[in-house]
Amino acid sequence: MNTSRNKQQQNRSQGSPNKQPLTFVSEGVTNIEDENEKAKLEQEKFERESKIRSRKTLRDQLRSSAISKQKEFNGLVKQRESFNRLNEEEIEFFKSIEDAKLAEESKMNEYLSSKLNTFEKKKRLLELKSKKKPSASVHDSDKSPKLTTPSPRIVKIKSKKKKLGLKVNLKP
Structure with missing residues (x-):
């Protein structure tokens, strides 16, 4: 028993x-x-x-807490860096795009400056010719008829409004 x-x-x-x-x-x-x-x-x-x-001692508790927080932080940093980090090929690709844009911009600036220079030259030539003609036309005013440019006129264009087809008879 x-x-x-x-x-x-x-x-x-x-x-x-x-x-x-x-x-x-x-x-x-x-x-x-x-x-x-x-x-x-x-x-x-x-x-x-x-x-x-x-129960752990306070020192052990603090140490384990610090270790876990550090691991969590390292994980977050690794995740952020892996998302934003570029490899060598990607960096070269973006640099080549930027270089192409700069080259295109410089070509455009050269083209515009050359066209501006030719425009300025033509403008100067026309100004010189126009200065020479009035002085010549003063001496030759009796011999050649003056060309007059037509003055600008204002022309009214009637708008084509759609009529409703209703007539109002006001007369008795």
Whole structure:
């Protein structure tokens, strides 16, 4: 009988590792309520001791927290850099595009400056010719008829408005 009781106590104690095995109280020796309170106090003491044993020191807690935060930060940095980082081929591609734009812009500037120079030359030639003609026309005014340019006139264009086809008779 004693061995079966020990087996039951072992089974109960193995079922929950944080609890102490139950001890039986013989009748009439002590009060059951007092025994229950003592058992609860002992159980709480046992649980506190097991928590203290499993608790890390403050230094270990801070160290593990710092390590986890550093790992998280490194992961974020790696993710950000992998997203924004360009390899050599991409860098060369963007440089070639930029160089092509600069070359095209310089060609356009050269073209515009050459056209501007030719325009300025033609303008000067026309100005010189126009200065020479009035002086010649003053001397030759009797011989050649003057060319007159037509003066600009204002021409009104009638708009084609669609008529509704309704006529109003105001006469009686």
